[in-house]
Amino acid sequence: MNRWRRSLLLLLLLALLAAAGCAGKSKAQEAVLAIEGSGVETPVEVTLEELQAMTGDLVEDDYFSINTYGTEEYFHFKGVWVWAVLEKKASLKGEATKASFVAEDGYTATYTLEEVRRDDYMDQQDPGKKYKMILAWEENHQPYDISEGSPFRLVIGQKEPGDVNKPYWVRQVVKIVVE
Secondary structure, three states: OOHHHHHHHHHHHHHHHHHHHHOOOOOHHHOEEEEEOOOEOOOEEEEHHHHHOOHHHEEEEEEEEEOOOOOEEEEEEEEEEHHHHHHHHOOEOOOOOEEEEEEOOOOEEEEEHHHHHOOOEEOOOOOOOOEOOEEEEEEOOEEOOHHHOOOOEEEOOEOOOOOOOHHHOEOOEEEEEEO
16 A cells, blocks of 8 residues: 555544544533532532433423513523522522622523522513523423523523513523622
8 A cells, every 4th residue: 555545544544533432412401500609618510411300300391581672572481499499409508699600602691599590570461470580491381502602591480570671681500609
């Protein structure tokens, strides 16, 4: 076999090995949520699959929103109650008082742990309806595409009628910082 053919075969073999190595899931494709900060005993990472397995704490509902322009609309979300995630997946310290939800682009929304724990956020169109703050991975019956970024979205109902709540939703949450 001449030198040219050996080089070509070697390159093909290397290309096949590289392709095989890329076939497995990378950490970015696993959809991992970090929970860290001075308010937790030990930082933890939770996968999408682990959150989806929290069957007793899953939420699927139509959330009412008002944006800063006054547009009102409903979105159907499927996710998990944030308080249950913090309570069951992270060891919170007694002095912890707030949680910040940080997106891939650095956008951050901060809430007190009392706000995170609430299960009575409202919908001004249906005052009898009660919502929890959730981390959603599905919107309008479509899962978020992991190849486009973190598949977690923080969603919260209204605190009172007229509450402009949509700006407090956080797309592509990558970590929760508890302090």
